[in-house]
Amino acid sequence: MSREKLHTEVRRDQLTDATLAVVADHGLRGLSLAAVARRVGLTPSAIYRHFPSKDAMLDAVLERLRERLHGAIAAARAETDDPVEALRRLLGRHTLLVRHNRALPRMVLSDDYHLGHPERRQRLLGVFSGYLDGVAGIIRQGQRDGSIRSDVNARSLAILFLGLIQPAGVLWTLSDGRFDVTGQARAAWPVFEQAIRAPAPPRARAARPPRSRRTPS
Amino acid sequence: MSREKLHTEVRRDQLTDATLAVVADHGLRGLSLAAVARRVGLTPSAIYRHFPSKDAMLDAVLERLRERLHGAIAAARAETDDPVEALRRLLGRHTLLVRHNRALPRMVLSDDYHLGHPERRQRLLGVFSGYLDGVAGIIRQGQRDGSIRSDVNARSLAILFLGLIQPAGVLWTLSDGRFDVTGQARAAWPVFEQAIRAPAPPRARAARPPRSRRTPS
DNA sequence: TCCGGTTGTGAATACACGTTCACAATAAGC
DNA sequence: GCTTATTGTGAACGTGTATTCACAACCGGA
Structure with missing residues (x-):
């Protein structure tokens, strides 16, 4: 040694x-x-x-990952004032983060970490929630200034945003890096962007949230 | 005993x-x-x-999960001819599947199953690919009949569709069933639907796929 | 009824892992 | 330079685990 x-x-x-x-x-x-x-x-x-223990070490590791995730959000927000643009940059930063930290999806998605330890699950859920809150914060800003649609709540859109990355990340780890995360992000982003943009202001459509619209089976 | x-x-x-x-x-x-x-x-x-071994048992379990996933796709396709409607039904079936099989996300997302076993990873990737192929099949049908936009390839849209469920599923498992997967699916679906629908036929926009458009940092 | 293959048992084996402990080596403060 | 706290070591322990094996009980067909 x-x-x-x-x-x-x-x-x-x-x-x-x-x-x-x-x-x-x-x-x-x-x-x-x-x-x-x-x-x-x-x-x-x-x-x-x-x-003091392996568990304590893992806690420190999770804390580091949390910092990196939040850092990505802070950086994206600092770079621009346009919320939609901030989301685009966050997407790029997040994919980069995943590509450079293969451990991130493994730690966050694997249940080994938290199963049987309720306080761990709480912590991990906290990391997720914190990230989603950050994204939702950007989205709410966009909803206020009218660039992002307001008929869907910010949290739901934030989770949808997460869906832009997560499956790609899973495929990437599963394919051992062969799957093109960046390409997927580039392809999916325009679709997402168009989906969240508020309908053009001139023609004000009926933008009432469809409450419990149920199409007959 | x-x-x-x-x-x-x-x-x-x-x-x-x-x-x-x-x-x-x-x-x-x-x-x-x-x-x-x-x-x-x-x-x-x-x-x-x-x-013969624990591993063999796990393989059998994965096979069962694969069948259920593919069954959901087949059922959704059988119920309707409208591709967009088929996707909506698949979303419902998939969330139901997750809610009734908490083991599904755990098996599929945890790396325990495949790490160190390349043939396992291949199998799991196959399950994913099979599912995505199924979704992409529905989407391609929609692209042919003009109901789904053709400027983004079907595979990318399929992965985006997966993003509709996966983060919600993760939150659901993490929150021990407290997170409302069904509600999230209901909220996110209209956004997704609008995003994938082909732009209205009358006004044909420039729908050329943006090849390597790179915005300066 | 008898017999062979199938199914179940409990003990034993082998291994990997987290953790503890007594002890050695080193760095820091007076 | 001496003392003391800090850091590192190797051996040991206990536990949980997959797996094997000799043996018992049982079912089904001849």
């Missing part, structure tokens, strides 16, 4: 990085302390100098 | 059912032969009378 003694903050960073790498390569199931330790040149027991 | 001797086909059905139930409750990670055996009133070793 390297036998080198480093400060605990440094090791913690190394360990979370290594964890992300292992999860990217072998999934959450394949995540073992041995594999993480090997990657940073430590023995499994040394990990316990920096994290 | 029940001590009852049943034919192997019956046991195989019971075992796949039990596996689905266990995965629904405890995820793929929490799937153990012991748990499955307990659920059907057998000992773990008895399972080997009906499946």
Whole structure:
């Protein structure tokens, strides 16, 4: 082993990085302390100098992913004032994030992380909700300034936006990177954009939300 | 134990059912032969009378899920000739399928199943592709008869359709059934429908697919 | 009725993993 | 330079797991 003694903050960073790498390569199931330790040149027991348990380490990793997701939203919002354009940029940033962090979909979609740990599920749901709130915030801004349709609530549109990326991300991980996420995003975006844009202001259509419209079976 | 001797086909059905139930409750990670055996009133070793290995059992389970997914598509197509209406029905059937088979998203999205087993990944990708092909088939029909826009390829639209369900399904599992999948589907469908409908025939817009349009960063 | 194949059992095996602990080596503060 | 807290090591432990095997009970057909 390297036998080198480093400060605990440094090791913690190394360990979370290594964890992300292992999860990217072998999934959450394949995540073992041995594999993480090997990657940073430590023995499994040394990990316990920096994290009280494997679970605590995973929590730190999730926190890092959360920061990156929120960072993407903040960056997209900072770049432009046009909400629709902000969404387009967020889409690009998010696909890039997925492509550079194969661990992200695995961590967030795999149930290993939260099953049997209600507080974990709550945390993960919080990450999702936070992201969706961010997207919904952009959308609401667009609804206020009239660029985005107001007959569908912002949250639903935010989830629809997530649908722009998620299946592509799944296909991408499943195909081991062969599926063209970026291409799919480029193809799907115009469709989405057109769908959320408010109908042209001149001709005010009946934009009443269709309440419980039920077409006969 | 029940001590009852049943034919192997019956046991195989019971075992796949039990596996689905266990995965629904405890995820793929929490799937153990012991748990499955307990659920059907057998000992773990008895399972080997009906499946050569745990992996083989999982394969059978995936096959069952594949059948149900394809069944949903076939049923939706059989019910109507209108492609857009078929998609709407498929959406309903799919959400129902997810709600009744919590194991479905877990099996299909968790990487436990396929990581480290390239042939498994291939199989799972095949399930996805088969489903997408089915959806794309409906869409292509709509493109031929002019009800669905032709400037975006059917596959991309099919993936977008999947995005209508998948994030909702994830939120649903994550919130332990509290999230309203059906409501989300109802809210998102009109948006999707309007997005894929071909622009009204009278005013023929320039519907050339934008090839590599790149907006400056 | 008898017999062979099928189904079920419980004990045993082998392995991987998280975690603990006593001890060694090193860095930091006085 | 001495002391003390920090960091790293290797061995050990306990647990949960898939899988195997010898044996028992049973069903179905001759």
